[in-house]
Amino acid sequence: MLKEMLSEPFMQRALILALLMGPFCALMGVFVTARKLSFFSETLAHSSLTGVALGFWWGLSDPTFTQILFSVFIAFGVIWLKENTKLLTDAIMAVVLSGSVAAGVVILSLMKGYRGELHRYLFGDILATGSVQVVAGGIIVVLGTLFLFSKMRSLTLLTLNEELAKVSGVRVRGLNYIFLLFLTLTVAFSVQLLGIILVTSLLVVPAAAGRNLAHNLRQHLILGVCIGFFSSGLGVILSYYFDLPCGPVMALTSIVFFILSVLASLVLKVFKRSN
Amino acid sequence: MTCHKHKGETAVEAEGISVRLGGKLVLKSIDLCIHKGEAIALIGPNGAGKTTLLKALLGLLPLETGRVSILGAKSASDVANRIGYVPQRLFADPSFALSVREFLALNQKGVVWPWFSRKKVDLVLEKIAEEIGISGLLSRAVSELSGGQFQRVMIAFALLKEPEILFMDEPTSGVDAPGEESFYAMVGEIHRKRHLTVVLVSHDLSMVYKHASRVYALNREICCQGVPEEILKGENLERIFGQELSCYHHHHCHGEKSIESEERKKGGQEVC
Numbered sequence: 001m002l003k004e005m006l007s008e009p010f011m012q013r014a015l016i017l018a019l020l021m022g023p024f025c026a027l028m029g030v031f032v033t034a035r036k037l038s039f040f041s042e043t044l045a046h047s048s049l050t051g052v053a054l055g056f057w058w059g060l061s062d063p064t065f066t067q068i069l070f071s072v073f074i075a076f077g078v079i080w081l082k083e084n085t086k087l088l089t090d091a092i093m094a095v096v097l098s099g100s101v102a103a104g105v106v107i108l109s110l111m112k113g114y115r116g117e118l119h120r121y122l123f124g125d126i127l128a129t130g131s132v133q134v135v136a137g138g139i140i141v142v143l144g145t146l147f148l149f150s151k152m153r154s155l156t157l158l159t160l161n162e163e164l165a166k167v168s169g170v171r172v173r174g175l176n177y178i179f180l181l182f183l184t185l186t187v188a189f190s191v192q193l194l195g196i197i198l199v200t201s202l203l204v205v206p207a208a209a210g211r212n213l214a215h216n217l218r219q220h221l222i223l224g225v226c227i228g229f230f231s232s233g234l235g236v237i238l239s240y241y242f243d244l245p246c247g248p249v250m251a252l253t254s255i256v257f258f259i260l261s262v263l264a265s266l267v268l269k270v271f272k273r274s275n
Numbered sequence: 276m277t278c279h280k281h282k283g284e285t286a287v288e289a290e291g292i293s294v295r296l297g298g299k300l301v302l303k304s305i306d307l308c309i310h311k312g313e314a315i316a317l318i319g320p321n322g323a324g325k326t327t328l329l330k331a332l333l334g335l336l337p338l339e340t341g342r343v344s345i346l347g348a349k350s351a352s353d354v355a356n357r358i359g360y361v362p363q364r365l366f367a368d369p370s371f372a373l374s375v376r377e378f379l380a381l382n383q384k385g386v387v388w389p390w391f392s393r394k395k396v397d398l399v400l401e402k403i404a405e406e407i408g409i410s411g412l413l414s415r416a417v418s419e420l421s422g423g424q425f426q427r428v429m430i431a432f433a434l435l436k437e438p439e440i441l442f443m444d445e446p447t448s449g450v451d452a453p454g455e456e457s458f459y460a461m462v463g464e465i466h467r468k469r470h471l472t473v474v475l476v477s478h479d480l481s482m483v484y485k486h487a488s489r490v491y492a493l494n495r496e497i498c499c500q501g502v503p504e505e506i507l508k509g510e511n512l513e514r515i516f517g518q519e520l521s522c523y524h525h526h527h528c529h530g531e532k533s534i535e536s537e538e539r540k541k542g543g544q545e546v547c
Binding site for chain 2: 033034036153156157159160161163164166167168169208211214215216217218219220
């Protein structure tokens, strides 16, 4: 059955993309969760709906470009509002999220015949990915991984405390912008695979599952990447076997890993106490 | 020029610095000169701008006027690897699994990516951990440490770079009294052994009296500066803090004294 699945070109592409994006998102997710950027990722994902709607409005057959561009605009808009108003980030993101989703839905509603596309972007369609998307995903993963590993020291200090990082010689502002740019690209790209609603599961759930079992950052990174790899790959395979939508199955698989990690950490705690 | 060259090499110099936060002038025309090897304490009431001054010196806050020079450089970021910083109590998020060993390895000289060369990293870390008394904490998560343990880890973190100046911002806030005393004894020992310049913001006047070589009293501007014996007198304290205060001198030194207290003893001034 696996042979049969892998003989289908669309399944090959889906599996490759899942195995690339799953571990990379988990790697990003370790810093996203520790820096409390989960809601920021959610906001970026939801705001990309307006980018998609604008792309269709302007007559583009593939709105990926406008989607990514609008997500970058929103990311820097949130940062600008944070730096120039007295509002908490939480409130800014709530405003941006509701505003961009409403704008996206209104623009799509004004155009007849785009209901199917709306569904595709809400829930994702990894099986519809072409070779170009696989290559684009590969480029994001390679560049993003290089960035994360080359800046691991600075990012770790920044995650712990911004002032300490600054005094230690980290160029905080630049590093923040580059990290958020990669996060925006990752979220915007992953929306096409898992959809606006489920995309943060790829970023947050494997990293959170890894944290349940890790005793240090190195373990957290390794466990997060492994869980991201196996939950994404297994999700694609299970969706093929049971003929279910791929995105939700990938999300559910990572949730199963999360539940297992919670149970395992509880068992380890009891075992440690009894010893 | 605020500093006179004949008094020794300059570590930190500030000339006419003013800082405005949220439209309010928090620091006004501060002149300050710290020589190499000194242990300087910044004291003053709440809201006097002590932390703001420290952050302004470190380049963490923009100056409205004036200039700062640290180890001859125009900005602290230019000499970041020669500066150690111990901030007020940090709250590490439990969702971040950073261990003490990993945290310390981040600041080790000559190590690009700390988790690749573990043997080299471990040797140096274990030596400094022993010196600071945190050997038993290396495997613990940073987020699990108590206030006192965390501040000791912060000192070890700062010392790994072998800094020339150590900036500390109320390093014992949230630490109990015995912990505070042993912390300052350790800082005094480090200052003496390593010939560091120490710049410290503190509320604890008795610790300042015991460990500082010079005191800057601050209340948005420099009220006065000098040796602790002069500055921490009743009339000065009343002027600085706006109420009558006296300095409580700890009478249990645990056999540890900073270089300054020993020097003062030689000069006939008993501290403890």
